[in-house]
Amino acid sequence: MLLELAGLTSVKIGSSVVALGVIGFTKFKSTNQPINDGKKIQQILYSNGCRINDGIKERTIRLHRKRKIADGYEYVFQLPLGIGFEDIESRKQLIEDGLNIKKAEVSLKDYLKLRPNCNFIRDIKRIMNPWHMKAMKEVSLYFDGMMKVRVYDERLPNELHWNDEQHRSKTWSVCVGKEREGVIFHDFEEVAHLIVAGASGYGKSVYLKSMITTLIEQNPDDVEFSLFDLKEGSAFARFKDCKQVKRIVTDPEDAKESLAAIVDDMKRQTANCVANNYEDVREAGIKKRHFVVLDEGGELAQSAPKALEHIKTIARLGRGAGYRLVYGTQYPTNETLPSQVRQNVGARLTFVLQSQVASIATIDEGGAEELPDIKGRGIYKRTKKTIVQVPFMSNAVINEKIAPHVNIRPREGDVNHASQDLCVPTKNRKYPIVIEET
Numbered sequence: 558m559l560l561e562l563a564g565l566t567s568v569k570i571g572s573s574v575v576a577l578g579v580i581g582f583t584k585f586k587s588t589n590q591p592i593n594d595g596k597k598i599q600q601i602l603y604s605n606g607c608r609i610n611d612g613i614k615e616r617t618i619r620l621h622r623k624r625k626i627a628d629g630y631e632y633v634f635q636l637p638l639g640i641g642f643e644d645i646e647s648r649k650q651l652i653e654d655g656l657n658i659k660k661a662e663v664s665l666k667d668y669l670k671l672r673p674n675c676n677f678i679r680d681i682k683r684i685m686n687p688w689h690m691k692a693m694k695e696v697s698l699y700f701d702g703m704m705k706v707r708v709y710d711e712r713l714p715n716e717l718h719w720n721d722e723q724h725r726s727k728t729w730s731v732c733v734g735k736e737r738e739g740v741i742f743h744d745f746e747e748v749a750h751l752i753v754a755g756a757s758g759y760g761k762s763v764y765l766k767s768m769i770t771t772l773i774e775q776n777p778d779d780v781e782f783s784l785f786d787l788k789e790g791s792a793f794a795r796f797k798d799c800k801q802v803k804r805i806v807t808d809p810e811d812a813k814e815s816l817a818a819i820v821d822d823m824k825r826q827t828a829n830c831v832a833n834n835y836e837d838v839r840e841a842g843i844k845k846r847h848f849v850v851l852d853e854g855g856e857l858a859q860s861a862p863k864a865l866e867h868i869k870t871i872a873r874l875g876r877g878a879g880y881r882l883v884y885g886t887q888y889p890t891n892e893t894l895p896s897q898v899r900q901n902v903g904a905r906l907t908f909v910l911q912s913q914v915a916s917i918a919t920i921d922e923g924g925a926e927e928l929p930d931i932k933g934r935g936i937y938k939r940t941k942k943t944i945v946q947v948p949f950m951s952n953a954v955i956n957e958k959i960a961p962h963v964n965i966r967p968r969e970g971d972v973n974h975a976s977q978d979l980c981v982p983t984k985n986r987k988y989p990i991v992i993e994e995t
């Protein structure tokens with residue numbers, strides 16, 4: 558027994574000595590590398606031309622301070638005169654790659670997992686193999702007079718599910734996704750319209766469906782929808798019997814007429830507000846919000862360009878009248894996203910796009926073409942762009958959530974609901990808005 562114990566102890570000591578030897582070897586191998594990420598960033602940028610030589614002295618970015626943040630470190634640099642932040646931002650990928658160069662950066666935990674058994678040599682080889690080593694660091698850059706580089710030890714999660722924390726009852730805020738600093742929301746009362754772009758298969762339709770479901774759940778009595786499903790006509794089909802859905806349009810030709818009807822309703826709503834000395838529906842105390850959601854707005858540019866004129870009008874006048882535009886497209890170009898639409902849409906969410914040109918057409922700058930090949934990974938941009946992992950809501954969850962709102966009833970074409978729904982008296986309104994049919 559004693560002998561057995563002594564044997565086991567000596568094997569353990571032996572393996573620890575080997576493990577320590579491996580650690581020592583690893584550290585020895587990496588001694589010619591700068592250890593600190595701040596120094597690495599400085600070196601990467603210096604080697605890539607971020608330096609100014611005025612003939613007397615060469616200057617480059619200078620590390621000012623470093624601080625711990627959740628999930629990593631923030632390095633604050635001073636930029637020398639003559640080097641702009643944009644210039645450095647364009648090298649973000651270089652910085653990230655440089656920080657993630659695969660080398661024997663194995664943690665003590667990995668070594669302690671080694672067991673003195675027949676797999677010992679195989680396990681050492683595995684943890685020493687650069688392709689199994691961590692390449693997880695992610696970087697984000699900011700500028701507020703000083704350049705801040707945040708280096709996160711872990712990447713954003715590759716999948717995120719909708720949960721109750723993302724539910725904001727009675728508000729018009731819809732979760733956009735998880736970013737580094739937390740979860741962010743798009744508030745349709747703050748920014749009325751949203752463009753949702755992305756190459757095929759990265760999460761555009763899933764997000765539009767989740768957004769519709771969330772809005773129904775949060776404001777069942779005040780939200781209404783006109784859904785334009787111009788791809789295959791199947792993405793929004795599950796909402797067809799929801800009482801909040803006024804119309805589902807699948808044909809671009811029909812879209813023109815429906816959009817014209819929406820614009821008429823919207824203009825009447827505006828006229829009534831004005832006639833009653835209200836600036837907008839909010840001041841008038843009207844709670845109803847009408848969402849015009851298009852999945853593949855690009856179809857309109859091709860098949861019914863005149864319908865795009867109505868989209869421009871909704872983007873321009875919708876906010877005050879309580880109309881919200883959510884314009885989805887997988888082909889963002891100057892034709893499918895005319896400048897009049899872009900100028901009036903204050904927020905964009907884009908998944909990965911095929912080219913920099915498509916990214917510029919969507920968020921006015923490149924970046925979406927460089928997003929990793931991860932479904933649901935996107936950029937949300939209002940004034941600044943934020944990389945997010947958009948939450949995923951399965952069709953089963955959508956069905957469950959909308960089930961209480963399904964109501965078989967006559968739809969557009971059977972009776973004209975439009976004019977009835979425009980005038981909704983509320984507690985806050987001093988004077989009811991009267992709509993006169995002409």
Ligand SMILES: Nc1ncnc2c1ncn2[C@@H]1O[C@H](COP(=O)(O)OP(=O)(O)OP(=O)(O)O)[C@@H](O)[C@H]1O
Nearest residue numbers: 756757758759760761762763887932933947948949
């Ligand atoms: N947020 C997400 N997180 C994880 N996986 C997702 C997410 N969104 C979508 N997916 C996955 O990607 C698939 C394709 O998504 P979706 O149908 O939304 O693509 P799309 O961009 O609308 O493509 P298309 O325009 O061709 O219809 C989904 O079936 C789902 O498996």
